[in-house]
Amino acid sequence: MSATNTPMEPDTEEVEEHLREAIDDSTVLIVEDNDADFDLLREVLSPHFNVKRCRDGEAALRLIMDIAPHIVISEFSLQGMDGIALCQRIREHSRFDDIPVLMVSSEEHAQREVDFWDAGCSDFVRKPYSLTTLYKRVMHHLKYKKMLDEYKEAAMVDSLTKVFNRRYLESTMLQLSSRHETPDISALLIDVDWFKKYNDSYGHLAGDAALVQIAEVLTHSLMRSTDFVTRLGGEEFAVILPHTDAS
Incomplete structure (x- = not known):
């Protein structure tokens, strides 16, 4: 048996x-x-x-x-x-x-x-x-x-970096855009250069550790509670800044 x-x-x-x-x-x-x-x-x-x-x-x-x-x-x-x-x-x-x-x-x-x-x-x-x-x-x-x-x-949270994931971003942006008066929103799109080469040279565990550190740096750089970091996927991140115009 x-x-x-x-x-x-x-x-x-x-x-x-x-x-x-x-x-x-x-x-x-x-x-x-x-x-x-x-x-x-x-x-x-x-x-x-x-x-x-x-x-x-x-x-x-x-x-x-x-x-x-x-x-x-x-x-x-x-x-x-x-x-x-x-x-x-x-x-x-x-x-x-x-x-x-x-x-x-x-x-x-x-x-x-x-x-x-x-x-x-x-x-x-x-x-x-x-x-x-x-x-x-x-x-x-x-x-x-x-x-x-x-x-x-x-x-709603990325399991590796513990920042919000793409699903949270889409849901939040939909809520913000559906308001009667949509606030000014700025988005910083951040991509890690040469990340594939880093993974190939040092291994995926080291690559994961680097992504975690990057997410922490971005999160600690936020100045307001309304701002948030999202991992879009892979080595791509977005920082969303509500009530922020281009200038």
Whole structure:
């Protein structure tokens, strides 16, 4: 009988532990105008996460733009902008598409369930709720978001140089060009001279090491957080500079 080799499956406990460590100190934004309700949430969540609070939707939007929390827990019945309107405003920004929004509502608003989903909420909890259940739901959404982030990074980052890949460049340029007012964008196209000869003389491992060093030099040369480096393929790189004209 011949034996066949099968790929090793990742250990479930190891994956779970990795996700648990990865989401430690995640930022949880609680939008709640009732002090007693906020204190309950803070008591169960603050030992595990970095808890922030806003009392109304407008303040929450400003803070979300500033800190990009990992999850938002919002009371439905807020003064002024309610939880549904807040969720809709959050979903207007593509960079926040994958931030989980967990809605908390009283029994009398439970019939708004369809409105919660239509607004883009990820989940909702009906009062009175179990704090253990709420904590477990927060954990579930944070773990899922972390896995999603890792998959996205793997799809958008060059495995060798750890800078963005061509797929990321195409996606980002499409987003920039589709804006109502497209910003000035400059692109530096960079090609490494005589790279094939370098590979032939010193070997592909040395060539890979050189590409990694070049990517690091380019990345460290960036002056603004909006600028980014992309590996187009082989020894070709691009540096994208939004809001930069030719001069």
